[in-house]
Structure formats: C-alpha cells, structure tokens
Amino acid sequence: MNGFEFRNRMLKLNIAGVEFEIEGNIGEKLARQKDALVGAAKAYQVGKKTEEETISFYAEQINKTLGDKEAFAKIFKSRIADVRDCMDVLTYIANEVAAFNQTSALIKGAIDISSPNRSQRRTSSHN
DSSP states (O other), rough: OOOOOOOOOOEEEEEEEEEEEEETTHHHHHHHHHHHHHHHHHHTTTTSSSSSHHHHHHHHHHHHHHHTTTTHHHHHTTSSOOHHHHHHHHHHHHHHHHHHHHHHHHHHHHHHHSSSOOOHHHHTTOO
C-alpha cells in the first residue's frame, strides 16, 4: 500500500553557480517588495540615490529573499556588482518563483481543469 507524501515546496535556484533553496510560496513576499525595488531603481535613475546605495539596498533584498545573509557576497564573489546585475538577479528569482507557483497551481487545480465527469458529460450530451 502506498502512503501519502507531502509535496516538496522548496524551490532550488542556481545563481552564478551558487545553489540556494527557498520556500516556493514567497511569491506574495516578492510582490510586496516590488514597489520598493522599482522605487530604488527609479531613485537611482534620477540621481536621488548613488549606485552604491542602490546596490546596498538590492544586496539586502537578495539576502532576505534567499534567506542567506551571505547570498549577495556568494553570487558576486567573482564579479563586481552593478545595479543592472542586481536587478537581473531579483528578476530571475521572481520569475522562477512565479513559474514554480504556476506549476503548483496547475497541479492543485488539476481536478478543476480536467475533463467533465461522467455525469456532466451525460447531461451535456442530452441538451
């Protein structure tokens, strides 16, 4: 007899050769961060924040999102970070989380999106 096993909700990411594992359900957290992330980029573009300040902010966000206080340092170990790279890393994480959650939603909703049951088919064929 087979037993029930919970689905693994951890998302594995490889960023610049560094492996991370995060909760796949952080999509809402990322959505809440979006305004702050976009705001930081806009502030940098118009000269309200320096590149260093912006990179520092993004580094903090990358560390928080990946749940590792050294994530930013690990990712940029062999590269000098710039604002674009930081934004690219955060965009990659957001896209991977969205894809992971989309797959999970399809699995969760499989019953709802499957073909009609026998009773529904019988009813519709007589109309």
